[in-house]
Amino acid sequence: MRYDQNLLDDIRSANSIVDVIGEYVPLKKSGADYKAPCPFHNETKPSFTVSPRLQIFKCFGCGKGGNVFTFLMEYEKITFNEAVKKLADRVGIKLPAYKEQSKEEKSLYNSLYGIYESALRYYHNNLTSKENDGLAYLQSRNVSDKDIKTFHLGLAQKTQSALYEHLIKRGFAKGALAKSGLFANSNGGLRDKFFDRIMFPVYSSDGKVIAFGSRIYKEGDDRGAKYLNSPETTIYQKRKHLYGLYQTKDSIIKNDSAILVEGNIDLIALWHHGFKNVVASLGTALTEEQAKLLSRYTKNIYILYDSDSAGKDAAARALNILITQSIFPKLILLPANTDPDDFLEEHGAGALRDYIDDAKTFYGFIYEIRNADKNLDNKRRALNDVIAILDQIENPVQKELYVQECANLFGVSETNVFRALQALKKKSWKPKDPLNLHVDPYREEKNIIQLIISHPEQCADYFDEIEIDYFTHPLIKKLFKLFKTNENPDLLTEKGARLLDYFDPQDADFISDLLFAELPFSRNEFEKMLLGLQIRKLNVDLNTLNEYIIKHPDNEEKIQEKKAIKHKINQLKKDFKGGTVKKLLS
Ligand SMILES: [Zn+2]
Numbered sequence: 001m002r003y004d005q006n007l008l009d010d011i012r013s014a015n016s017i018v019d020v021i022g023e024y025v026p027l028k029k030s031g032a033d034y035k036a037p038c039p040f041h042n043e044t045k046p047s048f049t050v051s052p053r054l055q056i057f058k059c060f061g062c063g064k065g066g067n068v069f070t071f072l073m074e075y076e077k078i079t080f081n082e083a084v085k086k087l088a089d090r091v092g093i094k095l096p097a098y099k100e101q102s103k104e105e106k107s108l109y110n111s112l113y114g115i116y117e118s119a120l121r122y123y124h125n126n127l128t129s130k131e132n133d134g135l136a137y138l139q140s141r142n143v144s145d146k147d148i149k150t151f152h153l154g155l156a157q158k159t160q161s162a163l164y165e166h167l168i169k170r171g172f173a174k175g176a177l178a179k180s181g182l183f184a185n186s187n188g189g190l191r192d193k194f195f196d197r198i199m200f201p202v203y204s205s206d207g208k209v210i211a212f213g214s215r216i217y218k219e220g221d222d223r224g225a226k227y228l229n230s231p232e233t234t235i236y237q238k239r240k241h242l243y244g245l246y247q248t249k250d251s252i253i254k255n256d257s258a259i260l261v262e263g264n265i266d267l268i269a270l271w272h273h274g275f276k277n278v279v280a281s282l283g284t285a286l287t288e289e290q291a292k293l294l295s296r297y298t299k300n301i302y303i304l305y306d307s308d309s310a311g312k313d314a315a316a317r318a319l320n321i322l323i324t325q326s327i328f329p330k331l332i333l334l335p336a337n338t339d340p341d342d343f344l345e346e347h348g349a350g351a352l353r354d355y356i357d358d359a360k361t362f363y364g365f366i367y368e369i370r371n372a373d374k375n376l377d378n379k380r381r382a383l384n385d386v387i388a389i390l391d392q393i394e395n396p397v398q399k400e401l402y403v404q405e406c407a408n409l410f411g412v413s414e415t416n417v418f419r420a421l422q423a424l425k426k427k428s429w430k431p432k433d434p435l436n437l438h439v440d441p442y443r444e445e446k447n448i449i450q451l452i453i454s455h456p457e458q459c460a461d462y463f464d465e466i467e468i469d470y471f472t473h474p475l476i477k478k479l480f481k482l483f484k485t486n487e488n489p490d491l492l493t494e495k496g497a498r499l500l501d502y503f504d505p506q507d508a509d510f511i512s513d514l515l516f517a518e519l520p521f522s523r524n525e526f527e528k529m530l531l532g533l534q535i536r537k538l539n540v541d542l543n544t545l546n547e548y549i550i551k552h553p554d555n556e557e558k559i560q561e562k563k564a565i566k567h568k569i570n571q572l573k574k575d576f577k578g579g580t581v582k583k584l585l586s
Helices: 005-014 017-022 068-076 080-091 103-128 133-140 145-150 162-169 174-178 245-255 264-272 288-295 309-324 340-357 362-369 376-390 396-410 414-426 443-454 456-460 474-485 505-516 523-551 556-578
Strands: 028-030 033-036 048-051 056-059 154-156 183-186 189-192 197-203 209-215 227-229 258-261 278-280 301-303
Touching: 005 068, 005 080, 017 033, 017 048, 017 056, 017 068, 056 505, 068 080, 068 505, 103 133, 103 145, 103 154, 103 162, 103 174, 103 197, 103 209, 133 197, 145 264, 162 174, 162 189, 174 183, 174 189, 197 245, 245 258, 245 278, 258 264, 264 278, 264 340, 288 309, 288 505, 301 309, 309 362, 309 376, 362 376, 362 396, 376 396, 376 414, 396 414, 443 456, 443 474, 443 505, 443 523, 456 523, 474 505, 523 556
Parallel strands: 258 278, 258 301
Antiparallel strands: 028 033, 033 048, 048 056, 154 197, 183 189, 197 209, 209 227
8 A cells, every 4th residue: 555645755855866876876977967887787887877857767778767766676675665664764754654455455466366276276177187178189289288287277167157156165255256357247147258268377477376368279169269368457467477487487597598479379389399498478469568577587588479470560569679678589480371389290399499590680580571682672671670670779889780780681881871870860759650660569659758748838738639549558558648637737847756656666667768758849740740649549440440340241330430530541641641730739
């Protein structure tokens, strides 16, 4: 439970971040800021920066950032409340009696962990205690008993109340079951969400079961979703966990490398064939939080996704996320349209080993997926993508080495690559191409929210025009919502340390990164960026509509709606290309 916000404000403002950090790290004045070698990673040149104006810190080497509370938490390895206590003591502020997590909150947490633990055992027992179709299916896919045990795979039975009845018998309250995400409402009661499926438990990195993935396994089972995952709950936020990490982290540390795959079946196939240092992103695209989590164990990451076009796109996105964390993964390109599981089945571990040895650095990967050797146009496009990535590399030596290799591969001079980078620098805060979201899926969102943070007064005029759903990154969404709904009228003027109090401490790096940017504001550019986001949102709406229309082809109303959206997108694109942005504010 958190302390009162006013009290936190008092403690924060009484503890100047420069003074507090100065007690731990030798800070040197540098312009408006203070600098030191980073206490959180090994370095000789000082990239650790403390801003007295914003009252936050940020390391441009390892990415750590936050306010005075988060600094103490990280440095002393203590909890938020302990950091608050220490800083209150430091300046003689008396704290009210420590307010514990309420009884109900505590008991919901414990119930959810208990429910997932019981469901895990129940599903696992279903699968392993006697012969059954699920087991036969897994055996046919070369999943061994040992694999089943290691990853605690399970089976959800055919009836839609089996788990519910089991858990009620074990004494779990209906209210807690309803909040667990494992049940759906049905006629005033609850029924199992998962039935007749193979179950894949998801563990937190400290070994608690917090979610399930699942898949259908019977020929001809056409119940819709092939894969179905349990939703986010009080104990599970998808973007913060990696499938398999709990079981594989020792191997990852020992090998000092990790193979990143897309799905749980791929992970188990690799494990089965002796590649023990493997993790899977959970279903969707790799997130920054997942990248950070993995980088705690190793910086040597191999991306092994499906080699169809969706898989290549996902790999390109994962590549970008990792590079923003200063991790340079290698990418493994399997023969066209194969997934790792099938590949292993057909060719065996030795062949996969050869492909891993032949893994590509980002420029080689882009060269190949863009078919750069086919024609000049492809090559130009590939080189543009590569240059956009080179632009994000902060270490100058690393950058130079990559520039040499890229110049070689593309058959251009290093001087010209550097020139292209220079040209990019001049307009680096502008969206490169907001219509092509191939590169960093969040780049435009980040730029926009950074502008809002740095120039809230100018941007506030646009808030009514910007829908919260234009943003897709959960933290950026939350930030914008804070600004738009403006529950605290001071929020607009107090960028910096206080804003961090609205977020989990583990999100401090990401938010600090946004706070530190100093971007120039131009109305025209800002409107263009908004337009880019708006077009993207409309495209998402269009896809949803399309899916609906495929199922209900006679719904004239939806068809008209689709026409209208298409028209609007075309209109906006025209505005965008012509450089004559429709005035958003009339
Ligand atoms: Zn650092």
